[in-house]
Amino acid sequence: MWALRAAVRPLLPRSRACRGLPTPRAAPPQPRHSRALAAFRPWGPGGPGSERWGPRTEAPKSPAGEDEGDPEGAEEEEEELLRRDPLLPSGTQRVCLVHPDVKWGAGKPQLTRAEWQVAEAAALVRSLDGWSVVLTLVVPTKTPERKLIFGRGNLERLTETIRGAADITCVFLNLERMAAPTKKELEAAWGIQVFDRFTIVLHIFRAHARTREARLQVALAELPLLRSGLKSDITQWDRQRGGSRYILGSGESARQVQQRELREKEAGIRKALERLRRKRQLLRQQRARRELPVVSVVGYTNCGKTTLIQALTGDQAMQPQDRLFATLDVTVHAGWLPSRLPVLYVDTVGFLSQLPHGLLESFTATLEDVAHSDLIVHVRDVSHPETELQKASVLSALQGLHLPSSLLDSMLEVHNKVDLVPGYSPSGPSAVAVSALLGHGLEELKAGLEAAILRATGRHMVTLRVGLQGAQLSWLHREATVQQVHVVPGAQAADVDVIISDSAHRRFRKLFPE
């Protein structure tokens, strides 16, 4: 699907040739289960058994009582807030990936190697339609904090190589953020557009965000970029106007006008997000009333979260993809555990070790749903060479969400993609090895999930004696999970094995005293 044509050329004496990520993997097989999840359809605009936790752009129908309604004109207002210029050039791009390799000092990355940082950067580029890396240059630097990032000698050689590479159309400088003057000077020196990680990731987020909430969050994360662009534009604007700094009659300078517009935009986005968040809260309360256990599936981007949920639920509407940040909308999908206990799986946005700060913050809000789940499943791609680093990134991001400690302590680890690691066996007792793609290990995982959910939600299995004439049996079918009914011969009664929550059990006793 994605061709990586990374022509890695020797550049500098100490530069290192790096290769891209493994070749794209096979498409997922058809889901193994095709259970009709009729019970959950009323909430499922995204397909059988699925629910989007944030109203989508093409506003799905909400069941009665779930939608508190938008104020008139809110959607048009939001579209206005989302109007913006393209961040990156359109069409096919042949990218030169330049990685500043900090070998010394405080800026030296811990726990990772340049090789893997480059592989991840190349994967980001491949996530953009029509983009490919054609040249990868790893350039040592002792002074990444300097305006031009590299020392003089290295910069000169880099400039020569880039100017001599006629086939490249832009440069991706693998730095989190590049100051506006740095961008300007490098573009002047290299004669080509230069982008940083923030811009690339932001563009991917823009392209993959579907719901109104996700799109607004991306718009919020973009504001720092607009602010830094503002400074250089204004200086230019002022110069062009020969220093006439004030807009006719308004008493405001150009800078003040644009700053005010940005502040208004930010306030508008925050207001719209707050409105959508209230809606999400309402949906959450509805789910809580139905007392369905909720499992949040989290993990590093591309580790297989969506594939796993699809394998567990048979939800064909889901679309796992071999690209970073395929999922940007939090969605909910229903499935059943071995004892026929229904469960809701929440698919979440993936983590990235060096996710630019603003982006992480704006997406933290989406992840607030994780705090309201009964269990967290941490999916790991154990075939990835940096699997330990990915685990550390995810755990540190989860710590930042201030989740209840009981939720963190009970977290279940799923070691995915074991089909790519022959003979793999997980270390640690709370880990289950699976191949979500091939469907291996799913029964063991479901059993583990069930045990953990029963523990976390205070549910237990009991056998209750009920009369066959009364309403007890239908009540149990409605409010608990009936497993088996054993009719007691000659007694007009039955012994019913059920999984029931503590609260439902109390209500049963009150309604039907012995």
Ligand SMILES: Nc1nc2c(ncn2[C@@H]2O[C@H](COP(=O)(O)OP(=O)(O)OP(=O)(O)O)[C@@H](O)[C@H]2O)c(=O)[nH]1
């Ligand atoms: N070989 C193999 N590939 C897998 C397995 N699970 C998922 N994949 C592949 O990994 C890629 C990413 O899968 P997704 O399910 O989209 O991953 P994700 O974690 O949801 O990714 P994001 O939404 O981008 O964070 C897809 O190409 C899947 O087919 C597995 O068990 N084995």
Ligand SMILES: [Mg+2]
């Ligand atoms: Mg996904």
